[in-house]
Amino acid sequence: xxxxxxxxxxxxxxxxxxxxxxxxxxxxxxxxxxxxxxxxxxxxxxxxxxxxxxxxxxxxxxxxxxxxxxxxxxxxxxxxxxxxxxxxxxxxxxxxxxxxxxxxxxxxxxxxxxxxxxxxxxxxxxxxxxxxxxxxxxxxxxxxxxxxxxxxxxxxxxxxxxxxxxxxxxxxxxxxxxxxxxxxxxxxxxxxxxxxxxxxxxxxxxxxxxxxxxxxxxxxxxxxxxxxxxxxxxxxxxxxxxxxxxxxxxxxxxxxxxxxxxxxxxxxxxxxx
Amino acid sequence: xxxxxxxxxxxxxxxxxxxxxxxxxxxxxxxxxxxxxxxxxxxxxxxxxxxxxxxxxxxxxxxxxxxxxxxxxxxxxxxxxxxxxxxxxxxxxxxxxxxxxxxxxxxxxxxxxxxxxxxxxxxxxxxxxxxxxxxxxxxxxxxxxxxxxxxxxxxxxxxxxxxxxxxxxxxxxxxxxxxxxxxxxxxxxxxxxxxxxxxxxxxxxxxxxxxxxxxxxxxxxxxxxxxxxxxxxxxxxxxxxxxxxxxxxxxxx
Numbered sequence: 001x002x003x004x005x006x007x008x009x010x011x012x013x014x015x016x017x018x019x020x021x022x023x024x025x026x027x028x029x030x031x032x033x034x035x036x037x038x039x040x041x042x043x044x045x046x047x048x049x050x051x052x053x054x055x056x057x058x059x060x061x062x063x064x065x066x067x068x069x070x071x072x073x074x075x076x077x078x079x080x081x082x083x084x085x086x087x088x089x090x091x092x093x094x095x096x097x098x099x100x101x102x103x104x105x106x107x108x109x110x111x112x113x114x115x116x117x118x119x120x121x122x123x124x125x126x127x128x129x130x131x132x133x134x135x136x137x138x139x140x141x142x143x144x145x146x147x148x149x150x151x152x153x154x155x156x157x158x159x160x161x162x163x164x165x166x167x168x169x170x171x172x173x174x175x176x177x178x179x180x181x182x183x184x185x186x187x188x189x190x191x192x193x194x195x196x197x198x199x200x201x202x203x204x205x206x207x208x209x210x211x212x213x214x215x216x217x218x219x220x221x222x223x224x225x226x227x228x229x230x231x232x233x234x235x236x237x238x239x240x241x242x243x244x245x246x247x248x249x250x251x252x253x254x255x256x257x258x259x260x261x262x263x264x265x266x267x268x269x270x271x272x273x
Numbered sequence: 274x275x276x277x278x279x280x281x282x283x284x285x286x287x288x289x290x291x292x293x294x295x296x297x298x299x300x301x302x303x304x305x306x307x308x309x310x311x312x313x314x315x316x317x318x319x320x321x322x323x324x325x326x327x328x329x330x331x332x333x334x335x336x337x338x339x340x341x342x343x344x345x346x347x348x349x350x351x352x353x354x355x356x357x358x359x360x361x362x363x364x365x366x367x368x369x370x371x372x373x374x375x376x377x378x379x380x381x382x383x384x385x386x387x388x389x390x391x392x393x394x395x396x397x398x399x400x401x402x403x404x405x406x407x408x409x410x411x412x413x414x415x416x417x418x419x420x421x422x423x424x425x426x427x428x429x430x431x432x433x434x435x436x437x438x439x440x441x442x443x444x445x446x447x448x449x450x451x452x453x454x455x456x457x458x459x460x461x462x463x464x465x466x467x468x469x470x471x472x473x474x475x476x477x478x479x480x481x482x483x484x485x486x487x488x489x490x491x492x493x494x495x496x497x498x499x500x501x502x503x504x505x506x507x508x509x510x511x512x513x514x515x516x517x518x519x520x521x522x523x524x525x526x
Binding site for chain 1: 341
């Protein structure tokens, strides 16, 4: 940062490496396909359990279903009426008893075989992309230099200050916008190091063949049905991350943000005068 | 282009994208070549990688205390075939398992003969393609021992299991490769949870192929056939569900 001038606002910097940009956009497509085909697979047995086994006569901690024309979501002891969205929904002008509605699934009409083909083919692209990006980020220093919170950044006072700034929608300007803020680093790390690898591992733990070859993976979760539940929960945590991510992109300046992820070039937002 | 129209364009694209994506995915999924070549790549890769990294690996075996309180039945629970019904009424006393196809010594084995062969008992987890799992104890004769008695010809590559049950007149059948056929945990089970194999679970004999999903575990097995290729067998895709709804033939994932 030898070239940093006192007020670099409005300057354009190179922000994202080609590996980051490529992986970002491949993932954007792959994750949508994985989520929507995954919801269709869930539709085949819309109940979740803890432990190694779990079937219709075993207690489910989450269930989506229908009684007549009324859809419901049961979580633990609570029941919610979800008619129209979960359990019962309309497609092509007709009522369907299906856990997740057609507009949220691939394919849109019930087809477990085809949903599995989408999911288990694109899973290779998802896992391969993640592995390639992780290796590239270790080699080129991205993980260590850009994503690792520095010592003082993890101090409670600093973190609290960032939380307050975010709550005021007071986003980084000028020189400070060169780097990710700590909350941003923690969010990216949680997704990159915990959630995405967790999706791959909990997915592998559901494979009877992989459970024979690498029993450590299913043991890590404490059973195949627990792995299936974790897979479901982690999927929604990724959805939550994407929603917050998109809101932050909109707040921080969508055109500048999208351009930086396409071309790599990012214009530092002007500091308030 | 003015700012407003660019914004309207972006907004229109954002609103149209989900519909295009969904319609596009439905159209791609309906195309046979995309379905088999692009969306078949997962099965192709998984099968080869699984065979490469763990073809001899054993499935987890559980303790008796871990057995599911209720092991639900699935698929057909009582074949309509008059032949099977007659056998069921007489306790399968005259029933014979036929072993044929590409073998040197075709076999006809009754239940007593199968039970006199080396037996294996295992407590394993059954995973349905739909997502549920149940743990049960199975007793039977290793399929490898039956095939050894029949002596496979060198050209044999797959083992086809023909079943007594059907869906709308289409007979159930399944097939596995020789790696799974000779795997020590692949058994023809005649006992379950310490008793005889219940009718609903596939009496008199069902396949247990522990590293694959439930639909591969053919019930009501009547005949075993060794073949060189699956293309000439019934629908050509290696199994009833593979032929009718397009489930993957390799169900290890």
